[in-house]
Amino acid sequence: MDDLLNDFLAETAELLAEAGATIVAWEADPTDRERLDAIFRLVHTIKGSSGFLALPRVTALSHAAEEALDDVRRGKRTADSALVTAVLSILDRLSFVCDALGKDANEPAGDDGDVIDALAQVETEADAVAEPEPEPEPEAENREIRTRRDDDLQTDMQGWRSIRVPLPLLDSVMTGVTDIVLARNEFARMLRESGADPAVIGSFDRLSDSIATMRQSVSQMRMQRIDKLFAPLPRIVRDLAQDLGKKVKFVTSGGEVELDREMMENIRDPLIHMVRNAIDHGIETLDDRVAAGKDVTATISVTARQSGNQIEIMIADDGRGLSPDALVAKAIGARVLSAAEARALSPKEKLELIFRPGFSTASQVTSISGRGVGMDIVRANLEKIGGVVELRNEEGRGLTVVLRVPMTLTIISGLMVRAAGQYFAIPRGAVREILLETSDSVRIEKLGGGEIVSVRGEQFPLLRLEDVLGRHRDDGDDADDRALVLIRPGQDQSYALSVAAIHDHEELVIKPAAPMIMATGLYAGTTLPDNGRPVLLLDVQGILAVSAIDASEAGRAHQQAEEADAALAATRDATQLLLFRDIGGRTRGVRLSVIERVEEVPALALFESAGAIRAQIGDDMFAVHAARLPEGHGTVKLLRLHDGQSVLCYPIEAVIDIVRLPDVVEPSATEGLIAGVVLIGGDPVEIIDPYWLMEQHARGPIHAAPRAPLCRLTDDHDGWGANFLAPILRSAGYRIAAGADDDEAPDVLLCLSGDESACDHGTDAVPVIRLRATAASAGPDDETVYRYDRHALLEALSRRVGGGRA
Amino acid sequence: MDNLYLVARIADTRVALRSRAINSVVTVATPVEVPGAPPHVVGLFALRSRVFTLIDPHVVVGLPPVPVAAGQRVIVVDVAEHGYALLADEIEDVCFIEAAETRIAGKLMPGWARVADAMIEHQGASLLVVDPAHFVTIPVVNAA
Numbered sequence: 001m002d003d004l005l006n007d008f009l010a011e012t013a014e015l016l017a018e019a020g021a022t023i024v025a026w027e028a029d030p031t032d033r034e035r036l037d038a039i040f041r042l043v044h045t046i047k048g049s050s051g052f053l054a055l056p057r058v059t060a061l062s063h064a065a066e067e068a069l070d071d072v073r074r075g076k077r078t079a080d081s082a083l084v085t086a087v088l089s090i091l092d093r094l095s096f097v098c099d100a101l102g103k104d105a106n107e108p109a110g111d112d113g114d115v116i117d118a119l120a121q122v123e124t125e126a127d128a129v130a131e132p133e134p135e136p137e138p139e140a141e142n143r144e145i146r147t148r149r150d151d152d153l154q155t156d157m158q159g160w161r162s163i164r165v166p167l168p169l170l171d172s173v174m175t176g177v178t179d180i181v182l183a184r185n186e187f188a189r190m191l192r193e194s195g196a197d198p199a200v201i202g203s204f205d206r207l208s209d210s211i212a213t214m215r216q217s218v219s220q221m222r223m224q225r226i227d228k229l230f231a232p233l234p235r236i237v238r239d240l241a242q243d244l245g246k247k248v249k250f251v252t253s254g255g256e257v258e259l260d261r262e263m264m265e266n267i268r269d270p271l272i273h274m275v276r277n278a279i280d281h282g283i284e285t286l287d288d289r290v291a292a293g294k295d296v297t298a299t300i301s302v303t304a305r306q307s308g309n310q311i312e313i314m315i316a317d318d319g320r321g322l323s324p325d326a327l328v329a330k331a332i333g334a335r336v337l338s339a340a341e342a343r344a345l346s347p348k349e350k351l352e353l354i355f356r357p358g359f360s361t362a363s364q365v366t367s368i369s370g371r372g373v374g375m376d377i378v379r380a381n382l383e384k385i386g387g388v389v390e391l392r393n394e395e396g397r398g399l400t401v402v403l404r405v406p407m408t409l410t411i412i413s414g415l416m417v418r419a420a421g422q423y424f425a426i427p428r429g430a431v432r433e434i435l436l437e438t439s440d441s442v443r444i445e446k447l448g449g450g451e452i453v454s455v456r457g458e459q460f461p462l463l464r465l466e467d468v469l470g471r472h473r474d475d476g477d478d479a480d481d482r483a484l485v486l487i488r489p490g491q492d493q494s495y496a497l498s499v500a501a502i503h504d505h506e507e508l509v510i511k512p513a514a515p516m517i518m519a520t521g522l523y524a525g526t527t528l529p530d531n532g533r534p535v536l537l538l539d540v541q542g543i544l545a546v547s548a549i550d551a552s553e554a555g556r557a558h559q560q561a562e563e564a565d566a567a568l569a570a571t572r573d574a575t576q577l578l579l580f581r582d583i584g585g586r587t588r589g590v591r592l593s594v595i596e597r598v599e600e601v602p603a604l605a606l607f608e609s610a611g612a613i614r615a616q617i618g619d620d621m622f623a624v625h626a627a628r629l630p631e632g633h634g635t636v637k638l639l640r641l642h643d644g645q646s647v648l649c650y651p652i653e654a655v656i657d658i659v660r661l662p663d664v665v666e667p668s669a670t671e672g673l674i675a676g677v678v679l680i681g682g683d684p685v686e687i688i689d690p691y692w693l694m695e696q697h698a699r700g701p702i703h704a705a706p707r708a709p710l711c712r713l714t715d716d717h718d719g720w721g722a723n724f725l726a727p728i729l730r731s732a733g734y735r736i737a738a739g740a741d742d743d744e745a746p747d748v749l750l751c752l753s754g755d756e757s758a759c760d761h762g763t764d765a766v767p768v769i770r771l772r773a774t775a776a777s778a779g780p781d782d783e784t785v786y787r788y789d790r791h792a793l794l795e796a797l798s799r800r801v802g803g804g805r806a
Numbered sequence: 807m808d809n810l811y812l813v814a815r816i817a818d819t820r821v822a823l824r825s826r827a828i829n830s831v832v833t834v835a836t837p838v839e840v841p842g843a844p845p846h847v848v849g850l851f852a853l854r855s856r857v858f859t860l861i862d863p864h865v866v867v868g869l870p871p872v873p874v875a876a877g878q879r880v881i882v883v884d885v886a887e888h889g890y891a892l893l894a895d896e897i898e899d900v901c902f903i904e905a906a907e908t909r910i911a912g913k914l915m916p917g918w919a920r921v922a923d924a925m926i927e928h929q930g931a932s933l934l935v936v937d938p939a940h941f942v943t944i945p946v947v948n949a950a
Contacts, residue, residue: 178855422839469841513840513850514859514888514942520842526850526857534838534850534857546842 004232008049009102010164011265012058015042016095023084023091030072030079037357039087040069041377045269046094052236052272055107057097064116065090086119170222177211177218178509182532184211224264226304226311227255233275233302240279246286247297247657248279254304256413256429259311263405267313270378270389274315274401275300277375282319282399286655287598287637290578292396294318296658306427306524316400322393324350331356351391355379378403414527414537416503417485420471424499425508425527425537426485432494433486434502442484450549453484453496460486460496461549468543469522474500489540495551497543510537521546575661577678579685580639581653583630589678590650590688592658596642599649603630606651610731615649623697624649641690648697650688661687709801712737712746712766715753725750725787732794747801752787767800769793811903811935813928814881815896817863819918822903822926822933829882829889831897834860837874846941848874848893858882858889866941867917883938890942903928907935 022042026035047062065087071077093115100108188208191201230252241248259267283289283298290296295318303314324347331337331353345353357376379389382403392400414425415434435442435455443454444462451462462484466473481501488494508527513536517523521542526534544551576592605616606629613624615638622640625648630636638649659680665687667676675689711734713721726736737746751770771793772784785793810825837849837860846865850857860880862871872893880891907924914922914934921940925932 175855182852182855420841471841511857512888513857514847514890515886516847516942517840517843517859520840522842523840528852528855528857532852534852536838536840536850 005053005101005105008053009098011049012046012098013095014164015046016091016098023087027079027081027084033073036069036073036079040066040073041380043069044377048269048272048276052232052239055097055101057107057110057112058094060116061090061094061097061112064119068119083119086115089115090119174218174222177215178528180211181215182528184208185532222261224259224261225255226257226259226264226313229259229264229268229271230255230302230304233272236272236275237279237300240276244279245654246279246283248283249297249299251299251301252303253301254429257304257306257311259405263311266381267403267405270381270403271302271313271315273375273378274403275302278315278317278319278399282317282321284320287600288320290595290598290655290658292320296655306429310404313403313405314400315403316398318398321395321397321399322351322354322391323395324393327351327353351393354391355389414506414508415485416506416529416535417465417483417499418477418501418503419465419474419499420469421474421476423503423533423535424465425506425535426487426497426540427524427537428505430487430489430540431485432488435484435486436480437482437484437498438480455484455486455496460494461551462496462498463543463547463549464498465538466500468497468547477501487540489544489551493544493551495544495549497540508535508537577659577661577680577685577687578639579656579659579680581656583626583651583653585653586686587656587683588674588686588688589659589661589680590639590641590690591661594641594643594690596640596647598655599638599640600635601638603633603636606630606636617649620647622647622649624651625693625697626651641693643690643694646694646697648693650693708733708735709747710735710737710745711748711750711797711801713750713752715751717752720787721750721752725752728790728794729797732797734797748797750797769796769800809902809904810900811926811928812881812900813898813933814894815898816881816892816894816936817867817869818895819867820898820931820933821922821936822928823881823936823938825900827883827938829884831879831881831894832891833877834874834880834891835876845871851891853882853889856889858891860891860893861941862893863921863941864893866921867915869917881938883942885939885942890938892938892941901928910934 022035023039026032026039029035043062043065047059047066050058050062068077068083068087072079072083077083093112097107097110100106184207188204191204233252234250237248237250278300283300284292284294286296289298298318300315300317303312303316305312328337328342328345328350332339332342336356337353342350354375355378382389382405388404390402390404392402413428415428415431416423416425418424433455437444441456445452445454451464453460453462477500483499483502485497485499485502486494487497506529508529510525510527512518513523513526517526517536522536522539524537524539524542527537528534577589578592578595579587579589582588599617601615601617606613606624606626607616608614608629613626613629615622615624615636617638623646624638630651637652637654639652641648641650662678662680665676665678668674671689672692673688674686675692676687677684678687679685711729713725713736716722716738722736722738726738729736746766749766749768751768753770770784771787772778772782773787775786775788777784777786785796787793808826811822812825812828812831813820813822815821832853834851837851839849840847840859846862848860848862848871851860852858860874865871872895874893879894879897881894881897882889882891884890903926905927907926910919910922910925913919918934921936922934923937924935926935927933
């Protein structure tokens with residue numbers, strides 16, 4: 001973290017100096033869009049870097065400036081001198097805070113409301129912009145928190161101190177030291193040959209050692225492991241994912257690749273932008289992911305690898321990818337493209353729209369990844385160092401952004417091997433294992449003109465380096481020295497390279513070879529080891545391509561594949577549980593298999609009718625398991641449970657995760673919504689009983705059985721039956737027929753007149769219920785039902801029909 | 807400075823090379839071979855911690871390659887930020903040539919026709935004016 005802060009301070013100081021100068025030049029010509037964009041990017045960069053260092057004041061300040069400048073970019077505001085003054089005072093305050101940070105390593109306490117407000121009000125009150133007030137002393141408690149002793153602080157402060165050195169100077173130091181090393185080697189050889197005095201050799205050795213140390217320091221001056229670039233990412237991912245309520249798994253690999261410091265500086269921001277974009281725009285919400293049948297936890301991976309004379313950094317997510325058509329619509333909306341231009345674009349060009357300045361894929365501006373400045377900055381930064389950005393888009397399945405940068409001055413750990421009488425280097429990172437060909441665990445077989453090798457049961461295609469290079473074996477080689485280098489050039493690929501001998505490991509400075517040498521596809525560059533004889537670095541991936549062999553591991557070693565399948569099947573069979581937070585805020589779970597999908601609907605789509613809550617989704621109406629309507633006018637998330645016939649919606653607050661249902665379920669004592677309780681991650685989770693839920697709502701009339709009992713109303717002289725009674729009966733699941741003109745035999749007759757003679761239709765097969773108009777019954781034998789006694793009426797009906805209601 | 811030339815014999819022909827195109831003239835030890843590289847690439851050698859690619863001009867103009875003798879002199883040039891060296895049969899002189907470069911009269915071998923820019927008179931003889939970069943960038947003639 002100390003390093004990061006240090007870098008941030010050095011960088012910010014530089015940026016601020018630059019921004020101040022540019023902003024004044026811009027004031028002179030407010031129409032200069034290019035300058036405005038440049039200033040905007042500057043403050044955006046400061047905001048971005050400060051965000052992950054947790055410097056709230058710096059973030060707030062730069063955010064305010066960014067906001068105002070963005071308004072100008074969008075034409076909502078004009079750039080006048082008052083605005084420029086306000087932005088400048090923000091920049092002044094920023095440098096003050098950064099200075100304090102440099103001395104203290106703590107952001108000083110203080111309020112920046114004055115300058116921020118000044119910026120906001122500058123349009124109306126230009127005078128309000130005053131010089132920034134002197135900063136209050138950091139509060140006492142701030143000091144007391146520090147428990148380090150003073151001398152600790154002292155050494156720490158030494159650590160903070162750094163100067164920025166021009167890169168050409170570093171380069172010349174580097175070349176100078178390499179020259180010294182070569183001269184030393186030459187000198188050492190001459191000393192040995194001349195049989196010099198041991199005292200002379202002794203002091204030469206001391207010189208030699210210090211040269212070696214110096215060379216190492218000089219290398220470190222320029223080189224850094226790419227790890228350093230990856231270090232802040234997990235934190236960014238974590239915080240951002242939490243803010244957005246997304247679940248993200250973050251993986252990095254290839255951190256051991258070393259990269260030139262200058263490259264590093266240029267890649268840092270693009271990388272952070274890309275990762276933020278991936279989380280903010282790329283990864284769907286939990287519900288969308290469930291709906292799309294994806295794992296709730298999204299994966300973002302950042303991979304660095306060396307490919308030829310380039311370093312390739314891939315930022316891959318498994319989110320929704322880019323939609324070319326949406327991009328076009330967006331670009332037209334943002335007026336960066338006319339409709340006519342849009343028609344002429346190829347799909348690839350459509351994707352590249354995201355690199356246009358002022359373009360943003362998010363429909364809303366968020367404080368997280370901002371306004372689409374990301375992509376044009378990414379491209380600008382990379383092009384500055386001769387790199388390229390490439391998009392690999394799979395709409396709906398994810399986006400991979402590949403950053404390729406030249407590797408010019410890259411130090412890698414190399415394995416030196418010999419073949420055809422000369423030395424070659426193999427990047428150590430690609431080497432999986434080294435074996436002697438004579439080893440017992442190696443079996444080489446000739447197979448149809450080619451060769452394969454089995455190492456402990458695993459098979460690899462075998463290439464002989466001499467054959468690959470089109471050379472003959474050197475006669476001086478000892479057959480016992482021949483070794484196999486198992487190479488893994490990429491994910492799920494491997495092959496064995498047979499070489500005449502293994503020499504040693506060396507730290508190598510790789511430089512690109514001449515174009516005609518790179519064009520062979522066999523070499524990734526050249527390097528100059530201590531002996532002063534150039535060595536070619538083999539391109540382990542290129543060798544595969546040149547030899548035209550399939551090195552993919554898929555399909556090899558059948559047994560393993562079967563095991564993997566079995567393991568996969570086992571996971572698939574395990575019951576999965578969808579964890580969600582219900583409306584009451586409680587964590588509950590339901591078997592994933594009963595969930596048809598997760599739906600998000602406006603709260604207004606839910607309505608109450610006939611004592612039940614229903615949801616209208618598209619043209620369909622579904623029962624909702626809820627006691628009352630949701631409050632507010634936002635949206636409601638609904639789990640759609642499906643039992644094969646009917647659908648029931650269960651409102652939830654949010655989807656949490658999908659987990660394996662534990663084997664032990666504590667059943668609940670009574671039948672009801674909750675079937676039981678399980679422990680997930682140490683917390684009790686109530687499991688919803690879908691059977692019970694469905695049972696409750698299966699009674700609902702919406703999906704009633706098609707053959708509903710027919711109820712005929714007779715003697716309905718005043719229309720009371722049709723107007724008052726029929727709706728109740730219909731909602732209770734009966735079909736209603738009035739009068740005697742219907743041919744279908746009714747299941748029950750309802751006689752609306754208490755007069756016995758009135759309903760004598762003479763068909764004993766049909767049960768008859770008579771309704772009376774008075775509440776009091778005529779006597780104990782009176783079988784009539786009072787016409788406003790709903791309960792008794794329905795009960796009588798169901799008794800007669802034999803369970804009209806299921 | 808503009809009319810300073812390096813007069814040398816490369817690929818069995820006396821040529822004049824414009825001095826501003828040339829980095830230096832050095833001697834080389836045995837170069838490191840590059841298996842699989844095009845035939846005009848003799849190999850690699852290091853010079854003050856830089857790696858240079860050694861080119862055999864014989865092959866470029868369509869002649870059979872010649873072996874590199876230890877201590878042979880080479881002409882070091884930079885082309886597109888890469889260091890190259892041209893194998894020279896003989897380095898004669900570095901001198902100012904007052905005469906103007908003239909259009910090439912007469913028919914050259916196809917290989918030479920592609921690398922030669924002009925002709926120049928020097929001490930009573932005509933020399934081809936050659937851009938060393940052409941030896942690097944032009945594809946090799948197939949010696950038929």
